[in-house]
Amino acid sequence: MRRFFDLASSMDNIISLGVGEPDFITPWAVREACISSLERGYTSYTANAGMLELRVEIAKYMKKQFQLSYDPKSEIIVTVGASEALDIALRAIVDPGDEVIVVEPTFVSYAPLVTLAGGKPVSVGTTVETNFRLMPEQLEKAITPKTKAIMLSFPNNPTGSTMTEDELRGIAKIVEEHDLLVLSDEIYAEMTYDHTHASIANLSGMRERTILISGFSKAFAMTGWRLGFVTAPSDITSAMLKIHQYTMMCASTMAQHAAIEALQSGMEDVKKMVQSYKQRRNYFVKSFDEIGLPCHVPGGAFYAFPSIKNTGLTSEQFAEQLLLSERVAVVPGHVFGSGGEGHIRCSYATSLDNLKEAVTRIERFMKSLK
Amino acid sequence: MDGKELEILQLIEENARISDETLAKMVDLTIEETRDIIKELEDQKVILGYSAVIDWTKINETETVTAMIDVKVTPKRGVGFDDVAERIYRFPEVRALYLMSGAYDLSVVIEGKTMQEVARFVSEKLSTLDSVLSTTTHFQLKKYKHDGVVFSDGEEDHRIVITP
Numbered sequence: 001m002r003r004f005f006d007l008a009s010s011m012d013n014i015i016s017l018g019v020g021e022p023d024f025i026t027p028w029a030v031r032e033a034c035i036s037s038l039e040r041g042y043t044s045y046t047a048n049a050g051m052l053e054l055r056v057e058i059a060k061y062m063k064k065q066f067q068l069s070y071d072p073k074s075e076i077i078v079t080v081g082a083s084e085a086l087d088i089a090l091r092a093i094v095d096p097g098d099e100v101i102v103v104e105p106t107f108v109s110y111a112p113l114v115t116l117a118g119g120k121p122v123s124v125g126t127t128v129e130t131n132f133r134l135m136p137e138q139l140e141k142a143i144t145p146k147t148k149a150i151m152l153s154f155p156n157n158p159t160g161s162t163m164t165e166d167e168l169r170g171i172a173k174i175v176e177e178h179d180l181l182v183l184s185d186e187i188y189a190e191m192t193y194d195h196t197h198a199s200i201a202n203l204s205g206m207r208e209r210t211i212l213i214s215g216f217s218k219a220f221a222m223t224g225w226r227l228g229f230v231t232a233p234s235d236i237t238s239a240m241l242k243i244h245q246y247t248m249m250c251a252s253t254m255a256q257h258a259a260i261e262a263l264q265s266g267m268e269d270v271k272k273m274v275q276s277y278k279q280r281r282n283y284f285v286k287s288f289d290e291i292g293l294p295c296h297v298p299g300g301a302f303y304a305f306p307s308i309k310n311t312g313l314t315s316e317q318f319a320e321q322l323l324l325s326e327r328v329a330v331v332p333g334h335v336f337g338s339g340g341e342g343h344i345r346c347s348y349a350t351s352l353d354n355l356k357e358a359v360t361r362i363e364r365f366m367k368s369l370k
Numbered sequence: 371m372d373g374k375e376l377e378i379l380q381l382i383e384e385n386a387r388i389s390d391e392t393l394a395k396m397v398d399l400t401i402e403e404t405r406d407i408i409k410e411l412e413d414q415k416v417i418l419g420y421s422a423v424i425d426w427t428k429i430n431e432t433e434t435v436t437a438m439i440d441v442k443v444t445p446k447r448g449v450g451f452d453d454v455a456e457r458i459y460r461f462p463e464v465r466a467l468y469l470m471s472g473a474y475d476l477s478v479v480i481e482g483k484t485m486q487e488v489a490r491f492v493s494e495k496l497s498t499l500d501s502v503l504s505t506t507t508h509f510q511l512k513k514y515k516h517d518g519v520v521f522s523d524g525e526e527d528h529r530i531v532i533t534p
C-alpha cells in the first residue's frame with residue numbers, strides 16, 4: 001500500500017480508484033454545527049466516554065436503524081474514529097498468546113492491531129465463490145482452545161460483500177458454542193444496497209458477546225473528523241474505557257458537537273449519498289463485466305473487487321502496469337490478506353465522469369494485454 | 371410513481387445530457403426500459419423540457435440583466451389574480467411569475483439585455499396595465515446559486531490518492 005501510494009502520488013493526471021473514503025464533503029449543516037460550537041467557546045474536554053448528549057443520540061440511532069438497544073450511560077464510548085475503537089477493543093479483550101480470527105480479505109489494520117495487542121491473528125480467507133462471505137465450516141476449522149474472538153466486517157472493505165441475518169446465524173451458533181467474542185465492524189452499515197443491514201449483535205445470544213464498532217467517517221462523509229463509537233455490554237466497555245481515558249482522554253469536542261448535528265439532521269443527506277453510491281455501483285460493476293473483468297455484485301460499502309485472474313498477472317503487477325500505462329490507481333488485492341490475491345480494489349466513491357474515464361482506460365489496458 | 375421513475379427524474383434533472391446507456395446502468399434497467407420510462411414521463415408532461423444552466427456572465431457579449439419586480443395589483447371580480455397574471459406572463463421578457471402572500475401580490479422576474487430595456491418594460495408595459503397599482507424593481511447584482519446550482523468553480527478532490 002505504501003509503495004503504491006508513493007508511486008501514485010508522484011504522478012499527475014491520475015484517476016484514483018484507490019481511495020477508501022467518501023468523495024462527498026461533510027454535509028453543510030454538520031460543518032456549520034462545528035463552527036458554531038467554536039463560536040460559543042466549547043473548547044474544553046468532554047466526559048471520557050464522550051458527551052452524554054451525543055451518546056444519547058447514538059443510542060437513538062442504533063435503536064432506530066438497527067433495532068439495537070444500548071444504555072448511553074454505560075454501554076457506549078465515543079472514540080477517535082472506528083480505528084481507535086478497534087484498538088481499544090482488542091487491547092481490552094486480548095491476553096498475551098490469545099488467538100483472534102481475522103476474516104480476510106479485509107481492512108488492512110485488523111491483523112496488525114491484534115499483534116499490537118499481544119495476540120496472534122489467525123487468518124481465514126474467503127473467496128469469490130462464496131461471494132466473500134464467511135462459511136460456518138471455515139470458522140469451525142480455525143478455532144483452537146486459544147481462540148478468544150473473531151473480527152467480522154460486513155459490508156466489507158475491500159470486497160463490498162454483505163451477509164444476511166440467516167447467513168450470520170450459522171456463524172453466531174459456532175461463536176456461542178465456543179464461547180467467543182465478536183468484534184463486528186459495521187462502519188459501512190448505512191451503505192447496504194440490496195437488503196437491510198443485518199447486525200450480528202441482533203441475533204439471539206449475541207448481544208452479550210458482541211463489540212459493535214461504527215462511526216461517522218463513511219455514512220456522514222466525516223473521515224477527517226476522526227470520530228467513531230463502540231457499543232458493547234458494560235463489563236466490556238468499562239475495560240475499554242480505562243484504556244481510552246489514559247490514551248485519548250476523549251474525542252475532539254468540536255467533532256462531537258458536529259456529530260450530534262449529524263445524527264439529528266443528517267439522515268436525509270446520508271440517504272442521498274447512499275442512493276448515489278448505489279447508482280454508481282450499478283454502473284461500475286456492469287461496466288466491469290462488459291470489459292472482461294468479472295466482478296461479483298458488491299452488496300455494500302463503496303468498493304468493487306473484480307477478479308483479474310484471467311489476465312495472468314498478479315494483482316500487484318496488474319495495479320502497477322495499469323498505473324504506469326493508463327494512470328488509473330487501484331489497490332492490489334493481496335494487501336487485504338488471504339483471498340485477496342487475483343483481485344483489485346476499485347473504489348467507486350468518485351464522480352461518474354471519473355468512473356466513465358476509468359472504465360475507458362481500463363478497457364484499453366485490458367486490450368493491450370492481449 | 372415507482373422508485374425507478376423518481377431516480378431517473380432526479381438523475382436527468384441533475385444532468386439532462388447523461389446517455390441512455392449510462393442512465394440505464396445506474397438505475398439497473400435495460401436501455402429500452404429506460405427509454406420507455408422517459409418517453410412516458412415526457413408524454414405525461416412531467417418532463418417539460420431539457421435545458422442547460424449556463425453562467426452567461428462568463429461570456430461577455432451575452433451579458434444580461436435580471437430584475438425581480440414586486441407588483442401590487444387590484445384583483446378582478448370572478449377571475450382574481452389569474453387574469454392580470456396571464457397578461458403579464460405572456461410578455462416574452464418575463465422569465466417567471468409567482469403569486470405571493472405578504473406585502474405585494476405578484477413577483478415578476480424579468481430578463482433583458484440592458485438596464486434600459488428592463489426599465490422600459492416596467493414603465494411602458496407593466497405599470498400601464500389597468501390593474502397594476504405599483505411596482506418596485508430590484509436588479510440582481512450577482513448570481514451565487516440558481517436552481518440548486520452553485521455558480522462557482524467546482525470543488526477540488528482534496529483526498530490523497532490511495533487510502534485504506
Ligand SMILES: Cc1ncc(COP(=O)(O)O)c(C=O)c1O
Nearest residue numbers: 081082083107157215217228534
Ligand atoms: C472496515 C473499516 N473499518 C474502519 C475504518 C476506519 O474508520 P475511521 O475513519 O472511523 O477510523 C475503515 C476505513 O477505511 C474501514 O474500511
